[in-house]
Amino acid sequence: MHARWNIVKNLKRFYQPAPALQRFCSQAFVDADLSQTISKLLQEDPSSLVRDELSQIGNELRVKVTQRVEIMCIGLATAAKYYFHERAGGKLFRPAVSLLMASALNVPNCESLRKSQQVIAKATEIIHVASLLHNHELGSVVKSVKSVMGNELPVATGRFLMGDASCAISQLNNTEVNDLFAQVINDTVDAERMQMDPTPAQCLSMEYYLKKTEKKTASLISKSCEAISIVAGNTDEVSMLASEYGRNLGLAYQLHDDLLDFTGNKHGIVTAPILFAIKEFPQLGEVVERGFSSDDLVRADVDLALEYLGKSRGIESTKQLAQDHANRAKEIIEAFPYCEHDSVLLAPIHVSSSSSSSSSSSVPPIICCNKIKLEFSVLPNLTTIFEPRMYASRNIITKLKRFYQPAPALQRFYSHALADADLSQTISKGDPYSLVRDELSQIATELCEEVAQGVERVSPELAIAAKYYFNEKARGKLFRPAVLLLMASALNVPNCESLRKSQQVIAKATEIIHVASLLHDDVLDNADTRRGVKSVNSVMGNELAVAAGRFLMGDASCAIAELNNTELNDLFAQVICDIVAGERMQMHSTPAQRLSMEYYLKKTEKKTASLISKSCEAISIVAGNTDEVSIHASQYGKYVGLVYQLADDLLDFTGNKDVLGKGVLSDIKHGIVTAPILFAIKEFPQLGEVVERGFSNPADVDLALEYLGKSRGMESTKQLAQDYANRAKEIIQAFPYCNDERVLSSRRALMVLPSMATRRSK
Numbered sequence: 001m002h003a004r005w006n007i008v009k010n011l012k013r014f015y016q017p018a019p020a021l022q023r024f025c026s027q028a029f030v031d032a033d034l035s036q037t038i039s040k041l042l043q044e045d046p047s048s049l050v051r052d053e054l055s056q057i058g059n060e061l062r063v064k065v066t067q068r069v070e071i072m073c074i075g076l077a078t079a080a081k082y083y084f085h086e087r088a089g090g091k092l093f094r095p096a097v098s099l100l101m102a103s104a105l106n107v108p109n110c111e112s113l114r115k116s117q118q119v120i121a122k123a124t125e126i127i128h129v130a131s132l133l134h135n136h137e138l139g140s141v142v143k144s145v146k147s148v149m150g151n152e153l154p155v156a157t158g159r160f161l162m163g164d165a166s167c168a169i170s171q172l173n174n175t176e177v178n179d180l181f182a183q184v185i186n187d188t189v190d191a192e193r194m195q196m197d198p199t200p201a202q203c204l205s206m207e208y209y210l211k212k213t214e215k216k217t218a219s220l221i222s223k224s225c226e227a228i229s230i231v232a233g234n235t236d237e238v239s240m241l242a243s244e245y246g247r248n249l250g251l252a253y254q255l256h257d258d259l260l261d262f263t264g265n266k267h268g269i270v271t272a273p274i275l276f277a278i279k280e281f282p283q284l285g286e287v288v289e290r291g292f293s294s295d296d297l298v299r300a301d302v303d304l305a306l307e308y309l310g311k312s313r314g315i316e317s318t319k320q321l322a323q324d325h326a327n328r329a330k331e332i333i334e335a336f337p338y339c340e341h342d343s344v345l346l347a348p349i350h351v352s353s354s355s356s357s358s359s360s361s362s363v364p365p366i367i368c369c370n371k372i373k374l375e376f377s378v379l380p381n382l383t384t385i386f387e388p389r390m391y392a393s394r395n396i397i398t399k400l401k402r403f404y405q406p407a408p409a410l411q412r413f414y415s416h417a418l419a420d421a422d423l424s425q426t427i428s429k430g431d432p433y434s435l436v437r438d439e440l441s442q443i444a445t446e447l448c449e450e451v452a453q454g455v456e457r458v459s460p461e462l463a464i465a466a467k468y469y470f471n472e473k474a475r476g477k478l479f480r481p482a483v484l485l486l487m488a489s490a491l492n493v494p495n496c497e498s499l500r501k502s503q504q505v506i507a508k509a510t511e512i513i514h515v516a517s518l519l520h521d522d523v524l525d526n527a528d529t530r531r532g533v534k535s536v537n538s539v540m541g542n543e544l545a546v547a548a549g550r551f552l553m554g555d556a557s558c559a560i561a562e563l564n565n566t567e568l569n570d571l572f573a574q575v576i577c578d579i580v581a582g583e584r585m586q587m588h589s590t591p592a593q594r595l596s597m598e599y600y601l602k603k604t605e606k607k608t609a610s611l612i613s614k615s616c617e618a619i620s621i622v623a624g625n626t627d628e629v630s631i632h633a634s635q636y637g638k639y640v641g642l643v644y645q646l647a648d649d650l651l652d653f654t655g656n657k658d659v660l661g662k663g664v665l666s667d668i669k670h671g672i673v674t675a676p677i678l679f680a681i682k683e684f685p686q687l688g689e690v691v692e693r694g695f696s697n698p699a700d701v702d703l704a705l706e707y708l709g710k711s712r713g714m715e716s717t718k719q720l721a722q723d724y725a726n727r728a729k730e731i732i733q734a735f736p737y738c739n740d741e742r743v744l745s746s747r748r749a750l751m752v753l754p755s756m757a758t759r760r761s762k
Contacts, residue, residue, distance in 0.1 A: 523537045
């Protein structure tokens with residue numbers, strides 16, 4: 001924090017603020033109590049500069065949140081929209097800050113950029129509302145969702161909204177923004193844990209309280225402001241300024257809320273005024289330690305605490321601390337780059353937070369900013385970011401193999417495996433799944449029992465749809481959890497129960513995200529069957545399938561956030577972003593892209609391989625392995641994912657519907673061009689003309705199959721899958737030396753799995 005603050009102060013030496021902003025800030029600084037300044041500001045509505053946009057955002061949130069779910073999930077839709085209705089809707093303070101920050105940093109203004117920033121503003125408000133639904137201490141002027149609808153539905157709705165916001169952010173296709181919002185969810189979950197389970201010493205610690213507040217309140221505003229700056233293409237320094245502004249703004253906002261708690265509502269939570277009072281009257285700490293939990297003592301303890309507070313300077317000290325953070329926020333705005341743009345407009349923001357008492361209305365001294373000119377630069381696209389990293393990773397793997405000597409048993413197995421052109425003999429010698437069968441059975445049971453737990457009574461339709469593919473009849477092979485559990489065993493030395501539990505959480509979250517993607521895929525493909533049963537969309541409709549998918553995305557995100565690991569949170573945020581990007585690539589490709597093998601493999605990497613790749617990396621990270629080993633794990637997962645999809649492409653032409661559990665020739669009938677067809681086009685370019693027509697005519701499907709039969713498309717696809725399988729096995733060889741038989745057995749299994757995937761029949 002101090003380092004960031006020093007950067008801000010240093011930057012001020014180089015940035016000359018706009019004259020109008022300088023005058024306003026100077027006026028604000030001279031008021032020790034900013035009530036005079038605020039009273040002047042009340043004559044001007046600071047949000048007037050974005051009033052039309054706020055109105056539009058408010059309407060869109062009211063209308064579009066769960067719009068497609070209302071018919072099938074009335075309970076969920078009602079709960080999700082509860083705090084977006086006009087009567088219960090908030091002040092849209094966070095979207096207002098985001099939009100004003102956008103205006104302060106976007107020069108020249110760009111409509112498409114502004115649309116992206118509006119998405120950020122809406123997602124910010126959705127996450128805020130989701131956190132309110134999870135928060136048991138709501139201080140609204142209307143009844144809370146919990147008091148109206150019970151505990152289960154608000155929790156389910158909060159997770160649905162988290163998933164909804166995550167999907168919206170992933171549509172922006174910006175890795176940095178995705179990571180920021182993943183961190184917001186992680187901070188929100190972590191802060192709730194801090195509030196619910198503090199030690200007695202932590203209850204009395206101002207440092208602990210401020211850390212919790214930074215995560216619970218300030219993080220969302222801070223990361224949103226930073227995201228606004230990032231999508232505008234600003235420098236890291238300017239984005240850091242935006243983040244620091246939001247952080248100080250959020251802290252000032254919460255401290256003001258603490259003051260209102262004693263002038264309006266009484267929640268009984270230990271906040272800044274009480275903590276400051278304890279410094280003057282340590283005996284108040286004994287009252288706090290009793291926790292205000294005894295029915296007989298709670299009234300007396302509250303009265304006693306208020307008595308000590310009245311004698312102390314707790315209220316004044318809290319007000320001063322809020323003022324300090326407000327002043328820091330204003331100083332940060334001063335450090336924004338100089339601008340002489342004609343549209344420089346003063347846009348002071350004030351926060352008004354009304355309590356339930358009509359006589360209680362106070363406004364904290366928080367000031368936002370104006371339009372400031374910055375050089376507008378285009379963000380590098382994802383390929384320029386990731387492709388160098390991919391090649392660099394490959395080089396690291398090659399170099400590491402020189403230093404890592406594989407265990408002799410593993411070396412013998414590896415040599416034997418490579419010697420088999422057809423690996424069926426090797427595979428028949430052992431079942432890789434057998435090493436983790438008990439855990440897989442446990443995970444399958446937990447997924448069936450825990451997904452949508454507590455939602456059945458309040459939203460039975462959503463619960464049925466969310467659990468549909470976890471029930472025994474429609475359950476999948478659990479291939480992804482199997483890979484992850486084997487990876488965990490291959491890297492964990494020594495074994496640790498708490499670590500294994502965390503890795504099981506990752507395995508479950510991975511399967512949940514996979515199922516969520518299947519729900520959305522079936523809607524896009526209008527699929528009738530999945531896993532040998534009718535698909536969710538064909539049984540319950542597209543709307544409910546989409547809602548269940550988003551709920552599951554939110555459920556998985558919250559599960560990962562519970563692990564309280566920033567790197568993991570970022571990885572799974574990227575997974576969701578990649579899945580959405582992969583779907584977009586499939587749905588909106590140009591004719592040239594549809595005929596490109598490079599484009600197809602890039603789409604496959606995002607749509608299928610990313611989930612296994614990032615999950616394997618997560619397994620390695622929580623085990624405390626080095627970056628190099630985690631890159632190994634990630635690359636292994638990527639190649640396995642590519643192998644799996646290429647095998648799926650083959651099965652679409654050669655599989656049996658009854659064995660597969662879904663229709664054959666599904667891809668080509670939906671106009672989806674896969675590897676066998678792309679290889680066939682290289683031999684018969686005229687097939688490209690058929691592909692470009694989109695297979696809307698059944699005769700074109702027959703013609704394409706005829707060309708495919710004449711070509712080596714199937715053989716080439718099989719060979720490509722085998723090449724990726726061999727790469728995956730080479731990576732396992734580069735794992736650090738170990739002579740533990742449990743570890744070696746898992747590594748052998750990981751070497752067998754890729755080739756098993758190339759030969760699967762379902």
